[in-house]
Amino acid sequence: MLLRVDNVSKSYGTLKVTRDVSFSVEEGQTLGILGPNGAGKTTLFNLISGDVRVDAGSVTFAGQDVSALRPHQRCRAGIGRSYQVPHPFGNMTVFENLVTAACFGARLSERQAWDTAAEILDKTGLLPHANKPAGSLTLLNRKRLELARALATKPKLLLLDEIAGGLTEHEAAELVAELKRIKAEGTTMIWIEHVVHALMSIADRLLVINFGEKLAEGEPEAVMGNPDVRRVYMGLEA
Amino acid sequence: MSATVIRSTRASQATIGIGAALCVAAATLPFWGESSWMREFVEIACYLIFAMMWNLLAGYGGMVSVGQQAFFGLGGYVMLSLGNFLGFNPFLAIPLAALVSALAALPVSRLAFRLQGGYFSIGTWVIAEVFRLSIANVSAVGGGSGTSLTALRGISRATREHTTYWVALGCVVAAIALVYLFLRSKQGLALQAIRDSEVAAESQGVGVARMKLAVYVVAAFGCGMAGALYFVSNLRISPDAAFGVNWTAFAIFIVMIGGIGRIEGPLIGAVVFWALNKFFSDYGTWYQMGLGLLAIAMTLFFREGLGGFLQRRLGFEMLPTRRILKLDAQPATPVPAHTPAAPSQLMPKVSL
Numbered sequence: 046m047l048l049r050v051d052n053v054s055k056s057y058g059t060l061k062v063t064r065d066v067s068f069s070v071e072e073g074q075t076l077g078i079l080g081p082n083g084a085g086k087t088t089l090f091n092l093i094s095g096d097v098r099v100d101a102g103s104v105t106f107a108g109q110d111v112s113a114l115r116p117h118q119r120c121r122a123g124i125g126r127s128y129q130v131p132h133p134f135g136n137m138t139v140f141e142n143l144v145t146a147a148c149f150g151a152r153l154s155e156r157q158a159w160d161t162a163a164e165i166l167d168k169t170g171l172l173p174h175a176n177k178p179a180g181s182l183t184l185l186n187r188k189r190l191e192l193a194r195a196l197a198t199k200p201k202l203l204l205l206d207e208i209a210g211g212l213t214e215h216e217a218a219e220l221v222a223e224l225k226r227i228k229a230e231g232t233t234m235i236w237i238e239h240v241v242h243a244l245m246s247i248a249d250r251l252l253v254i255n256f257g258e259k260l261a262e263g264e265p266e267a268v269m270g271n272p273d274v275r276r277v278y279m280g281l282e283a
Numbered sequence: 284m285s286a287t288v289i290r291s292t293r294a295s296q297a298t299i300g301i302g303a304a305l306c307v308a309a310a311t312l313p314f315w316g317e318s319s320w321m322r323e324f325v326e327i328a329c330y331l332i333f334a335m336m337w338n339l340l341a342g343y344g345g346m347v348s349v350g351q352q353a354f355f356g357l358g359g360y361v362m363l364s365l366g367n368f369l370g371f372n373p374f375l376a377i378p379l380a381a382l383v384s385a386l387a388a389l390p391v392s393r394l395a396f397r398l399q400g401g402y403f404s405i406g407t408w409v410i411a412e413v414f415r416l417s418i419a420n421v422s423a424v425g426g427g428s429g430t431s432l433t434a435l436r437g438i439s440r441a442t443r444e445h446t447t448y449w450v451a452l453g454c455v456v457a458a459i460a461l462v463y464l465f466l467r468s469k470q471g472l473a474l475q476a477i478r479d480s481e482v483a484a485e486s487q488g489v490g491v492a493r494m495k496l497a498v499y500v501v502a503a504f505g506c507g508m509a510g511a512l513y514f515v516s517n518l519r520i521s522p523d524a525a526f527g528v529n530w531t532a533f534a535i536f537i538v539m540i541g542g543i544g545r546i547e548g549p550l551i552g553a554v555v556f557w558a559l560n561k562f563f564s565d566y567g568t569w570y571q572m573g574l575g576l577l578a579i580a581m582t583l584f585f586r587e588g589l590g591g592f593l594q595r596r597l598g599f600e601m602l603p604t605r606r607i608l609k610l611d612a613q614p615a616t617p618v619p620a621h622t623p624a625a626p627s628q629l630m631p632k633v634s635l
């Protein structure tokens with residue numbers, strides 16, 4: 046068991062954004078997270094990555110309770126993440142974005158970080174853009190950079206937040222091909238995505254969230270056939 | 284894959300060469316220049332070091348402090364106290380004063396770092412005022428009206444002026460070298476990442492809080508050094524002169540004109556400030572209003588500052604901190620991500 050989330054809750058004032066959610070992810074697995082807008086999917090990521098602290102419950106990663114750790118400590122422990130709205134280091138070059146992640150996330154020496162960064166740029170198709178300021182990239186390449194930078198931290202667990210959102214079908218397909226390769230290398234992934242067919246093509250299990258609560262969890266086909274899921278997420282009557 | 288990375292260009296090597304030659308030439312100034320030139324240089328050196336530290340804090344660390352004069356004034360008073368009361372050579376007291384300022388930044392940061400954004404700015408100003416009022420109540424250093432640096436009385440005027448000038452030159456060179464080498468280092472990457480996105484930096488493994496504290500302490504050291512240097516040259520100190528908010532106001536001006544968040548910014552800004560000060564300072568209040576308007580106009584319409592403008596026009600950085608990946612050294616492997624199969628093959632549509 047690489048990640049275990051136990052009875053996690055989070056409120057902002059009187060608004061409960063995450064209510065008593067539990068799930069776990071096995072090593073090498075890909076978990077897809079679905080849910081309507083505002084269901085608390087990104088908050089769940091923030092609770093795992095440490096951007097937001099849990100009010101109750103715990104997050105256990107690789108056997109260690111990380112609930113009280115700061116985001117950079119969780120990153121160093123092996124939790125890499127991308128953001129729904131890309132947060133590039135805009136004035137630094139694409140290459141430097143990755144070098145930073147490799148130096149601090151993966152704790153490599155700068156020399157080693159250069160090699161790692163160049164390798165990942167090559168793999169993710171960003172090599173031609175290596176020396177451009179990250180702020181000048183197109184949306185597709187910004188999303189690629191989010192992924193590449195998270196990979197440069199050498200994560201055991203990769204959290205991907207709507208990385209295919211806003212991309213054309215063809216671009217999304219390229220991304221899925223890339224994710225399949227990353228999965229094949231043994232990286233565990235949790236992927237929040239509204240592009241359901243993209244998610245279905247790679248996820249081993251699905252988790253559906255609604256109003257901060259777990260609505261369904263299990264094999265993708267079974268979850269998609271669940272009457273509650275069809276009603277809440279797709280607006281279909283069972 | 285073994286990556287080849289370029290860290291400097293011919294233009295940047297030339298800049299460093301020219302800079303070194305200028306420093307050597309400047310070092311001979313006491314043998315042929317007038318003493319008013321030396322005084323002017325020392326004054327602008329203090330502004331420059333102070334502005335460089337403010338740029339590090341606000342331009343890179345995102346900490347818009349309006350209270351760096353707290354450490355400037357403290358540096359001045361510590362230097363004076365070490366000289367007047369403990370018999371230290373005031374020149375040797377400069378680094379010690381800087382060190383005391385850096386140490387003082389540790390407890391101050393505990394207080395200031397509780398505040399964010401605009402509250403942090405005003406909070407740091409309030410802290411500087413607390414420093415000013417506290418020192419104004421210490422009668423040993425002349426209370427509110429201040430006191431003179433008596434420790435340099437036995438030294439001839441020429442020796443004092445020459446030494447002050449050389450120390451100032453040394454401080455400027457050291458400050459530039461320190462900031463430059465720091466920004467080129469691995470830690471410099473972290474600082475630039477924080478400048479661009481604090482949230483992303485933290486999630487990529489950068490210990491943002493620790494880095495900010497380090498920058499705050501280093502900036503206090505630099506400001507303390509500038510303060511000690513200024514009052515060695517000035518020979519007289521008072522709480523209003525030492526802890527005046529004008530110090531930070533001018534530093535902000537220098538950084539905004541030169542370009543915030545870039546290493547050349549304060550260097551260019553300080554030269555502009557010196558020139559404006561030389562030719563227009565007789566206009567008093569009008570001059571200051573002009574500076575304010577200029578800073579506002581720069582912030583609104585010309586955010587990259589003169590430094591950014593020059594870099595864009597000339598196409599090179601004078602003091603590059605960049606890491607350029609040499610692309611032709613890469614093996615020509617095809618990039619698989621660009622040649623996927625048809626989308627339908629990769630993503631089976633789900634029938635709902």
